[in-house]
Amino acid sequence: MVSREIGYFNLRKIMNSGQIFRMYEPENGRFVVFSGNKRLELCERTGESKGNGYVDFYCSQKEFEEYWEDYFDLKRDYGAIVKSAEEHCRKSAGINEMRGAEFLKNACRYGADIRVLKQNVWEMMISFIISQQKQIPSIRKCIEALCERFGEKHVTEDMGTQPDFWHGFPSAEAIAAAGPDGLKGLSLGYRERYIYETAVKYLTDGLTDETIREMTADEAKKYFCSFTGIGNKVADCICLFGAGFTDAFPIDVHIKDILYREFVPYERQIKLEKSLKERLKTEDIPRKKLLEALSYRDYLQIIDNDFSAFNGVKGIIQQWIFAYEISRIRSDDK
């Protein structure tokens, strides 16, 4: 076991932040993480100094240093990111009707202990292909079903409250070998073809995490987009959560909502809404339609304008505002 005192680290928030789908909390404060063909148990304990806590990693020192330390992004100084975010919010308060700075400040307070995980590229490709047009619980179910059918079976070493076996994430070979119809019955819908064709191309190209690391962020994103079923959003998720490009900024419906609501000046919002009402000849504009009134380029422009202070770690800020947003939606549901 490896025990570390770590600041800015909250496993429950990481688990619920939407970046990882194979993480569970079988008992209060005890977590299990699956990555490829690895499995890790962790426990959180309250630390002596404020903001820090002890975390027990149930693995060898070697495995911790070779894999999990980078996986949990533990070498990065998250305190420095928080400090720069606070400074940015303080400076920009008053600009853009204060909404953006205020939202960002609250999002950073909520999300600062969410580490952006460095998972593996292949697992992120398939996981985020599955994620499209699905809710997070449904994504988890599909991925787990995929693992059960195609993943390598492992025996759990410490027999006890846990099931005595688990499955790793399936390899591209296993999925490709199953053929075009091999994915049926997993509730994947139209994504079956995307996953199968991605597995075949992945093998044909001989893709590895190492070849991606030799690319620039732009090259990697462009390359991921050449797979059927991977567009801008999914490619950015792979870049951020799998390839370690921390400037990648996935734009999904929640991020669009945030950018529109908090960062588009009221004057522009009024104009957009007015023209949309005239065009659609109705006063009742669905939120989705409103968010589509801005193009992908428009959203990129907003990010360029309002997040340039975070160059180098923009993706981490994205994850914090995303997690903050979905936590608010979830508490609204209650």
Next chain:
DNA sequence: TACCAGGATGCTA
């Protein structure tokens, strides 16, 4: 029943 989900694709103009 209708609508939505951490979207992508293919067609049309």
Next chain:
DNA sequence: TAGCATCATGGT
């Protein structure tokens, strides 16, 4: 390049 319909499936 933008706008639009369509793509399965499960959940509310």
